[in-house]
Amino acid sequence: MTNVATKFVRRPTGRRTGASTPSGWWALAFIAPATIGLVVLYLWPFLSTLIKSFQDVPAFGPATFVGIENYTTLIGDGDFWKAFGNSALYTAIILLGIPLAIALAALIEQVGRGRSIYRVLFFLPVVTLPVAIGMVWRFIYNGDFGLLNYVLSWFGVDGQFWVADPRFTIFAFGVVGIWMGLGINLIILGAGLQAIPKALYEASALDGAGRVRQFFHITVPLLSPSIFFVTILNVIAALQMFDLIFIMLRGVNNTALADSKTIVYLFYEKAFVQFHQGYGAAIAIVLLIVIMIATALQFRLQRSWVFYG
Amino acid sequence: MAESIVRRTPGPRWRGKPTTTWPIHVILIGASVFMVVPFVWQILTLFKTTAEVTRVPPTILPGDLSLHSFETFFSTVPFWSMFAVSTGSLALRVVGQIVVAALAGYAFARIPFRGRNVLFGLFIVMLMVPSQLFLIGQYELVRDLGLLDTLPALAIPGLFSAFGTFLMRQAFLTMPKDYEEAARLDGANTFQVFWYVMLPMARPMLAALAVLTGLYSWNDLLWPLIVSPSGENRPLPVGLAGLQGQFGTDYPTLMAGAFVCSIPLVVVFLVLQRQFFAGIASSGLKG
Numbered sequence: 001m002t003n004v005a006t007k008f009v010r011r012p013t014g015r016r017t018g019a020s021t022p023s024g025w026w027a028l029a030f031i032a033p034a035t036i037g038l039v040v041l042y043l044w045p046f047l048s049t050l051i052k053s054f055q056d057v058p059a060f061g062p063a064t065f066v067g068i069e070n071y072t073t074l075i076g077d078g079d080f081w082k083a084f085g086n087s088a089l090y091t092a093i094i095l096l097g098i099p100l101a102i103a104l105a106a107l108i109e110q111v112g113r114g115r116s117i118y119r120v121l122f123f124l125p126v127v128t129l130p131v132a133i134g135m136v137w138r139f140i141y142n143g144d145f146g147l148l149n150y151v152l153s154w155f156g157v158d159g160q161f162w163v164a165d166p167r168f169t170i171f172a173f174g175v176v177g178i179w180m181g182l183g184i185n186l187i188i189l190g191a192g193l194q195a196i197p198k199a200l201y202e203a204s205a206l207d208g209a210g211r212v213r214q215f216f217h218i219t220v221p222l223l224s225p226s227i228f229f230v231t232i233l234n235v236i237a238a239l240q241m242f243d244l245i246f247i248m249l250r251g252v253n254n255t256a257l258a259d260s261k262t263i264v265y266l267f268y269e270k271a272f273v274q275f276h277q278g279y280g281a282a283i284a285i286v287l288l289i290v291i292m293i294a295t296a297l298q299f300r301l302q303r304s305w306v307f308y309g
Numbered sequence: 310m311a312e313s314i315v316r317r318t319p320g321p322r323w324r325g326k327p328t329t330t331w332p333i334h335v336i337l338i339g340a341s342v343f344m345v346v347p348f349v350w351q352i353l354t355l356f357k358t359t360a361e362v363t364r365v366p367p368t369i370l371p372g373d374l375s376l377h378s379f380e381t382f383f384s385t386v387p388f389w390s391m392f393a394v395s396t397g398s399l400a401l402r403v404v405g406q407i408v409v410a411a412l413a414g415y416a417f418a419r420i421p422f423r424g425r426n427v428l429f430g431l432f433i434v435m436l437m438v439p440s441q442l443f444l445i446g447q448y449e450l451v452r453d454l455g456l457l458d459t460l461p462a463l464a465i466p467g468l469f470s471a472f473g474t475f476l477m478r479q480a481f482l483t484m485p486k487d488y489e490e491a492a493r494l495d496g497a498n499t500f501q502v503f504w505y506v507m508l509p510m511a512r513p514m515l516a517a518l519a520v521l522t523g524l525y526s527w528n529d530l531l532w533p534l535i536v537s538p539s540g541e542n543r544p545l546p547v548g549l550a551g552l553q554g555q556f557g558t559d560y561p562t563l564m565a566g567a568f569v570c571s572i573p574l575v576v577v578f579l580v581l582q583r584q585f586f587a588g589i590a591s592s593g594l595k596g
Contacts (some may be wrong), residue, residue, distance in 0.1 A: 026499040027422035034413030035428065037469030042435045045446020052445060104340060107333050116335065120582060121341045124348065127578040127585070130528055131546045132567035135553055136351045139560050147350055150367050179344065184589055191590040240439055243530050251553045264441055264531075272535050275447055284442050291439055 039060030043165050052281035054167065080283070082259065083266040084290075090262060091238040091294075093174030098231060101185035106219055108186065109193045120188075123183035130180070136165060138174045141248075163248050166259035173260075175243045181237070181259040185230050185295035192226025193219070221307040228298070228306045230253050239287070240264050263287050355379070355564040361451035362560045378561035378568070386552055387454025395544040396535075396573075398463040401528040403514055405468030406522045408516055415503050419489070428465060431477075436471040444535065453465045462536040463544060467526055473518050476591065481507060513587065520581070520588030527574050 036308075053070055055063040074080050108118050125133060140147045141162035149159030162172040200218050209217070242264040249257040250265075261269070263283065271280025354362060355378045356371035382388070416422070417429050447466045456462040484507065492506045509514075530546040537543050540551065553564045578585050 022359050023420055023499070025422040027416050027425075029500075030416035030420060030503075031422075031428070032475050034432075034469060035410045037409060038432060038435060038471065039448060039465055040450070041469060042443055042445045042471065043431070045443040045450070046435070046438060048446035048449070049442050049444075050488055102498075104337070104549065107337055110333055111337065114337075116582075118337050118341060119577070119586065121344050123578070123585070124344065126589075127524065127574045128348075128571045129546055129549065129567070129574070131530055132351075132571045133347075135526045135549070135563050136347045137568045139354065139564070140347060140350060145363050145365050145367050147346075153366065181348075182344070187586050187589040188592075215566060236439070240441065246530065246534075247550060250559050251550050260500065268531065268534075269443055271445055272448070281445055284445070288439060288442055292437075 049284055050280045052278050053285045055278045055281075057277040057281075063278065066278070070279050071286075073279065074286065078285075079261070079266065080263075083261045085265050086260060087239055087241065087262045087264075087290075089170050090174055090177065090241055091235055094177050094234050094238040095231070096174075096184065097178035097181060098227065098234060100221070101182055101189055101230065102177070102223065102227060104182070105186050105193055106187035106215060109190060119183075119186065122186050125180045126183040130243040131247050133176065134179060134244050137172075137244075138248045138252070141172055163256055164256050166256045169249070169256050169260040173241070173248070176244060177238065177241065179183065181234060185234070188230050188233075189223065189226050191224050192223050196222045224306040225308060228302050232295060232298055235290055235298065239291055239294065242268065263290070312364075328464075329572070351370075351564045351568055355561050355568055357561050358373050359559055359561060363558075375561070378559075378565035380558075381559070381562040382552070382565045382569065385555070386548055386566060388548075391543055391545045391548040391570075392573065394460060394463065394542050395527060397460050398544055399523050401460075401464035402467035403519045403522050405464070405471045406470060406518060408415055409420040409469045410473030410477045410518060411515065412503075413474045413509060415481050415507060417474070417478040418481035419507075420499065422591065432471045435473055441531075447532075448535055456536075458537055458541045463533055463542075465528075466532060466556045466576075467522065470522075472523065476514060476518055477511065480511045485511055514591065516584045517588035520584050521592060524585075524588075545585055 052063065054065060054067060056066045056069070095099060099230075104122070108115055111118070130299065133157040143149065143159060143161030143164060146159075146162070148162065152159060160168055162168045200222070201214055204214055241262050245260060245265045247259070247261060248254065249260060264287065267280050267283040267287065270276045270283060335430075353371060356374045356376075357368070357373050358377065361368050361372060383466070417425065417432075441488065443466065451462045451465060458467070488506050488510070489502050492498060492502045497505065528546065530550065531546045533547045534550075537547055543551070549566055549570050552562055556562045
């Protein structure tokens with residue numbers, strides 16, 4: 001964000017005042033659609049969610065102010081804490097996909113021929129409907145005749161009901177989540193890899209460094225800003241996981257749903273299925289706080305591991 | 310290792326002899342198999358009969374290429390209407406995003422006006438708030454306008470985004486001012502400068518924004534689910550989810566549906582690969 005600041009500072013053209021000047025009118029015309037959009041579609045809905053979180057909002061009839069009651073109910077709600085734990089677990093599993101993405105990005109960068117084919121293959125899940133992905137994986141995970149159990153049986157491993165058994169559900173979703181997100185992570189990390197000066201590899205090769213050493217002593221440190229960015233994106237996306245639960249559990253009335261809800265799923269259920277919008281709003285506000293804390297934590301931690309050349 | 314400098318080929322980047330890439334290919338092909346197996350399994354399944362699919366152990370290849378699954382899918386699901394709804398919503402969103410974000414992005418980058426920094430700060434703040442925080446308010450807006458179960462309802466929240474505005478502002482900031490000043494000397498007004506000079510130069514970023522918007526619009530499930538309570542005017546994700554409720558264990562039909570509904574975007578991606586990758590990479594500007 002530092003370059004944003006400098007752009008603000010250096011502005012040689014004369015600063016005009018108000019909308020009375022020609023430049024002011026132009027600015028108004030250019031900015032009006034976006035500002036209306038911001039206020040109507042984002043700012044007001046956001047404030048409305050904030051206000052509702054302090055109200056009891058029945059499906060029909062007027063809302064009443066209840067102070068922090070929604071929040072106190074939330075803190076005492078076992079379902080919420082279960083959803084919170086599930087979201088945290090899912091996010092932790094998704095994070096395991098990042099070292100995998102780094103390794104694959106570095107490998108793809110090293111091949112000459114076939115690089116674009118690999119990129120396309122890894123990107124396919126990104127352009128496939130998440131609903132379709134959920135359906136296919138539900139079938140693969142099926143405990144009776146799923147492909148996964150069949151493959152495991154070759155190695156003498158007992159099959160499981162990967163989705164229907166709440167002990168495994170979140171882990172099963174985590175694998176799908178990693179599989180779905182790999183393509184995006186690879187593109188962002190690949191762009192970061194291409195920015196690393198080749199001369200560093202040549203110089204270190206002259207000093208006798210092998211590929212593995214180069215990877216850990218050049219690639220990883222110089223890629224760390226991209227890794228940091230990918231981590232931020234993945235955590236935010238993982239904390240908002242919804243689609244897979246809806247498709248693999250709710251849509252088919254799977255009983256594992258009760259134990260496998262995430263924060264956003266719980267929000268959807270409260271606000272738009274049961275229409276307890278006040279309580280739903282409180283969940284959304286808590287989600288915002290969780291995401292803000294997770295992001296702030298990462299910005300704090302980055303000082304110890306992200307290398308800005 | 311010293312000879313690597315001398316023998317460097319233009320393709321691969323930081324290694325010695327070009328012949329040593331095969332272990333890398335082995336690893337990457339292994340990983341690719343993991344990526345592709347679900348798709349292959351989906352396609353094999355949609356040619357099978359329900360009896361074949363529920364057999365233990367599973368049969369890998371379909372016995373006789375049954376097209377029954379496609380018949381069931383197309384006869385029970387209004388695919389073309391769903392496709393039209395998805396495409397219409399995507400088109401409205403992409404056009405809206407491009408027009409609104411390009412105009413605002415240009416003003417934020419180039420037209421000085423009072424309160425600009427404060428207003429832009431507000432955009433940045435909204436950029437960081439997760440989308441669920443807006444859903445209740447957006448739902449009420451659409452409901453109060455009487456638009457539930459309509460195409461506009463699907464498109465409305467996506468007509469504009471703080472992210473698009475931010476992206477376009479960044480694009481205009483990086484452009485040289487010389488062209489603009491030359492056009493002004495020739496008597497062009499602000500809109501003419503924007504339309505004839507700046508916008509054409511911003512085309513790559515507009516394409517990136519279009520791809521990101523389109524991808525999000527096409528794949529989104531939660532918003533369409535909320536604003537299509539009756540199931541009329543459903544886009545593909547909602548319709549496909551409904552199919553699953555109806556045909557819970559008829560896996561060939563489900564796989565046929567998943568396949569047919571996913572194909573349009575996959576084809577677009579294969580044609581516009583470069584724009585997709587550039588779009589995703591440009592989202593990295595967000596940091």
